[in-house]
Amino acid sequence: MSHKEIDRLEMIQAVANKHLRQAEAAQRLGLSVRQVKRLVRRYRAHGATGLRSGHGGRRPNNAIAKAVRQEV
Structure with a gap:
């Protein structure tokens, strides 16, 4: 998990x-109350x-293909 995800987890645990x-x-996470409820x-x-x-671990949709990167 990233630092951002760990901070978010701590906040959500405190709310739960x-x-x-x-x-x-x-307010601390920069989200709406509705989004906090969903989390x-x-x-x-x-x-x-x-x-x-x-989306973790997936290749972005706009990523350049490996063959094109090697050619460049």
Whole structure:
């Protein structure tokens, strides 16, 4: 997990454990309260892995093909 994802996990854990309000977490993370609610729901359902980005490890759509990179 990246540092950003670890910070997000700590905030969402605090909200899930009722140590922090959703509005405060939203402000600190730069998200809306609605998005924090979604993250808390995913955290409760899937744990820490639910907060990871779904795009991790994938090649970007606009990446240059290997053959073209080698040619250049």
